[in-house]
Amino acid sequence: MFDPTPIRVLLVEDSPGEADLVREMLSQTGASHFEIEHRVRLSGALARLRPGAFDVVLLDLNLPDSRGLQTFDRVNAQCPSVPVIVLTNQTDEEMANEAVRRGAQDYLLKQDTEASLLVRAIRYAIERKAADKAMRESEQRYALAIRGANDGIWDWNLIASTIFFSPRWKEMIGAGADQLTSNPEEWFGRVHPADRPALEAAIQAHLDGRTPHLEAEYRLRHTDGSDRWMLVRGLAVRDSNGTAVRMAGSQTDITARKNAEARLLHDAFHDALTGLANRALFLDRLQLALEATKRRDNGQFAVLFLDLDRFKNINDSLGHAVGDALLQLISQRLADFLRPGDTLARLGGDEFAILVNGVDEPSAAVHVAGRIHALFAKPFLVRGNEVFTSASIGIALTTTGYGSAEEILRDADISMYRAKSGGGNGTQIFDRKMHDAAVALLKLEMDLRRSIENGDFIMYYQPIVSLTRGRLVGFEGLVRWRHPERGLVAPQQFIGVAEETGLIVPLGWWVLEESCRQLETWQRRFPFNPPLSISVNVSGKLFRQPDMVDRVVGILEHTHLDPSSLRLEITENILMDHGEAALKKLTELRALGIELQIDDFGTGYSSLSYLQRFHYDTLKIDRSFVAEMANSGDADAIIETIIGLASLLGMNVIAEGVETLQQFRLLRGMRCPQGQGFLFSHPVPPARAEELIRNMPER
Ligand code: C2E
Ligand code: MG
Ligand code: MG
Numbered sequence: 001m002f003d004p005t006p007i008r009v010l011l012v013e014d015s016p017g018e019a020d021l022v023r024e025m026l027s028q029t030g031a032s033h034f035e036i037e038h039r040v041r042l043s044g045a046l047a048r049l050r051p052g053a054f055d056v057v058l059l060d061l062n063l064p065d066s067r068g069l070q071t072f073d074r075v076n077a078q079c080p081s082v083p084v085i086v087l088t089n090q091t092d093e094e095m096a097n098e099a100v101r102r103g104a105q106d107y108l109l110k111q112d113t114e115a116s117l118l119v120r121a122i123r124y125a126i127e128r129k130a131a132d133k134a135m136r137e138s139e140q141r142y143a144l145a146i147r148g149a150n151d152g153i154w155d156w157n158l159i160a161s162t163i164f165f166s167p168r169w170k171e172m173i174g175a176g177a178d179q180l181t182s183n184p185e186e187w188f189g190r191v192h193p194a195d196r197p198a199l200e201a202a203i204q205a206h207l208d209g210r211t212p213h214l215e216a217e218y219r220l221r222h223t224d225g226s227d228r229w230m231l232v233r234g235l236a237v238r239d240s241n242g243t244a245v246r247m248a249g250s251q252t253d254i255t256a257r258k259n260a261e262a263r264l265l266h267d268a269f270h271d272a273l274t275g276l277a278n279r280a281l282f283l284d285r286l287q288l289a290l291e292a293t294k295r296r297d298n299g300q301f302a303v304l305f306l307d308l309d310r311f312k313n314i315n316d317s318l319g320h321a322v323g324d325a326l327l328q329l330i331s332q333r334l335a336d337f338l339r340p341g342d343t344l345a346r347l348g349g350d351e352f353a354i355l356v357n358g359v360d361e362p363s364a365a366v367h368v369a370g371r372i373h374a375l376f377a378k379p380f381l382v383r384g385n386e387v388f389t390s391a392s393i394g395i396a397l398t399t400t401g402y403g404s405a406e407e408i409l410r411d412a413d414i415s416m417y418r419a420k421s422g423g424g425n426g427t428q429i430f431d432r433k434m435h436d437a438a439v440a441l442l443k444l445e446m447d448l449r450r451s452i453e454n455g456d457f458i459m460y461y462q463p464i465v466s467l468t469r470g471r472l473v474g475f476e477g478l479v480r481w482r483h484p485e486r487g488l489v490a491p492q493q494f495i496g497v498a499e500e501t502g503l504i505v506p507l508g509w510w511v512l513e514e515s516c517r518q519l520e521t522w523q524r525r526f527p528f529n530p531p532l533s534i535s536v537n538v539s540g541k542l543f544r545q546p547d548m549v550d551r552v553v554g555i556l557e558h559t560h561l562d563p564s565s566l567r568l569e570i571t572e573n574i575l576m577d578h579g580e581a582a583l584k585k586l587t588e589l590r591a592l593g594i595e596l597q598i599d600d601f602g603t604g605y606s607s608l609s610y611l612q613r614f615h616y617d618t619l620k621i622d623r624s625f626v627a628e629m630a631n632s633g634d635a636d637a638i639i640e641t642i643i644g645l646a647s648l649l650g651m652n653v654i655a656e657g658v659e660t661l662q663q664f665r666l667l668r669g670m671r672c673p674q675g676q677g678f679l680f681s682h683p684v685p686p687a688r689a690e691e692l693i694r695n696m697p698e699r
Helices: 016-028 042-048 067-076 090-101 115-148 167-172 196-207 255-269 277-295 311-318 320-337 360-373 405-421 430-455 495-501 504-525 548-559 574-592 607-613 623-628 632-646 661-669 688-694
Strands: 009-014 036-039 056-059 085-086 107-109 153-156 162-165 213-219 226-240 244-253 302-307 343-349 352-358 380-382 386-387 391-397 427-429 457-466 472-483 488-489 533-537 564-570 595-601 617-619 652-655
Touching: 009 016, 009 115, 016 036, 016 115, 036 042, 036 067, 036 386, 036 472, 036 688, 056 067, 056 115, 067 085, 067 090, 067 352, 085 090, 085 115, 090 107, 107 652, 153 167, 162 167, 162 623, 167 244, 196 226, 196 244, 226 255, 226 457, 277 302, 277 343, 277 352, 277 405, 302 360, 302 405, 311 320, 311 386, 320 352, 320 360, 320 386, 343 360, 352 360, 360 391, 391 405, 405 427, 405 430, 430 472, 430 495, 457 504, 457 688, 472 504, 472 688, 495 504, 504 533, 504 548, 504 688, 533 595, 548 574, 564 574, 574 661, 617 632, 623 632, 632 652
Parallel strands: 009 036, 009 056, 056 085, 085 107, 391 427, 472 533, 533 564, 564 595, 595 617, 617 652
Antiparallel strands: 153 162, 153 244, 213 226, 226 244, 302 352, 302 391, 343 352, 380 386, 457 472, 472 488
């Protein structure tokens, strides 16, 4: 095939006959087309020679102005990129050989040369030179890369089983450039034993052709004794059968990256304050242990959920710094106590969880818990303070059969709550009943939420009567929940949950508004003198609302009810739990003309002292005292005392839970002014209450 691109030849030859011969030969060929420039002297040739000007130089070494190897050297020096073919005589063959050693592409004996040989020599010279150039460039790049990169280079001759390590490779493990033999064990022998199988597997996979390249991470022992994390990348060179004969690649020190990763990983799974495992890590360990138990690789175990008693008090009274230090000391004490296989975690706040291995019986778990309680017997010395604290511990055992880590932790948590409500410093083991109760509670809460949105509540009213004259004084409003599935639900079943979840606040406002509205309707229909009153139970949570008084005023205005007809029933605990702010609100409410009643009097704490602190209008004697009447002289005496004290303080008294005529007579004998109870009427729906108003003696 004819190649149209001309090959540019610089012919340097002082013999005209030889020059003609060359011209002759190059013109004979049909495949290529040559452009020949002829120079007789070296100086003439050098004047024309520039990179890229010619594809090849045909050079006679003996010229009028230069002789021998120097002729070649000068041409080569001026333009090393152009291939040179030396034209020589038999006698100068030795010299021509030397020129080839110095970089000439070839030499041709003038006498032997024929056209095809010359053309082939020129072609090869050009190709070889181009290949040399490419090779040199790539080698330079490679060398630069090796020098510039932080990588160590290795080149493994798989046949001879020798490895070349670059100086940087050696430096990475602290070895000098002249250290390390070419034995592959210099490398693999330094790989961390735990990482070696994976590295060998990765190498084998690539040698077998299962991976496109080798890539693996491992720790390599530095000469200073430490381990460095390395990333190796490599590629196998294969023979014509596909068998790997050589493998080469790089090794990068990734210790810094690995450390950063480890740090991140550690932080993600540990509690910053105590350094203990956090909830995520604990759940992870729990899950692993649970799976091992199921596979029977592992025995049963217990999860202890530990919550400090009154930790908030310590924080509030001694400050958060002391609280934090205490948590650290407790973590330390717990960690020292546990055995190596156990896991201790801080779940947050003052909550800890412990996975205790080898526990398959409740008694064993309780025993461990007992020893943990004992750890709290000694005080903790925190910044000069001797701090005593205790813990409530809930236990769940894998022998109960668990599917997930969350379940077992949840049950331990539920048990801890049980232990806590027992007064703290105790232990509870989880059982099925607790679980069912917890589930039921959760459902109740969800139902309650929905019902408050839907308004599934109604008010029942229970008459309050004057014991002296038997006349109807007013009503206590008592809420009922119209549960979509369970029908009417009494307040004992849900008021507690409503309080805990804060749902009592919206519910409480509804109760107040509905009761006021109802009473105002009745007052218009039955204009008694004095008018009927309404008693409404008010939760302590409502007293926490900053706008509580304003809202009560708003409800009274909007229902047009006179404040003096409204009685708010509160328990003694409100003042205990809500302090001065509550006291202030009570005073404001009272100033509005609203009457305040103490509900369930006698069941709270420090009853009598609180009576002196704040002036209430009415005491409602708890029905437990009334129930005891006639059975025990003590109850009678207490009731008489309360009535006497109340009249001394100018207070009204209502006896709750009057069920029998006997109780009624006894109370009347004690000059108890008013009563409420099944004897007179159960709490009833509004229509029924209205009938009662109609039929009850009014005076
Ligand atoms: P309480 O305020 O002491 O209400 C009196 C409770 O005693 C009512 O129970 C009433 O049905 C019951 N009772 C009345 N007479 C007798 C009797 O002769 N014998 C017996 N054994 N019981 C009698 P109820 O309606 O189940 O309410 C229970 C508690 O729930 C109330 O006790 C009150 O503390 C709370 N509660 C009821 N309604 C509300 C409300 O709207 N808001 C708030 N915060 N609490 C409410
Ligand atoms: Mg009440
Ligand atoms: Mg009561």
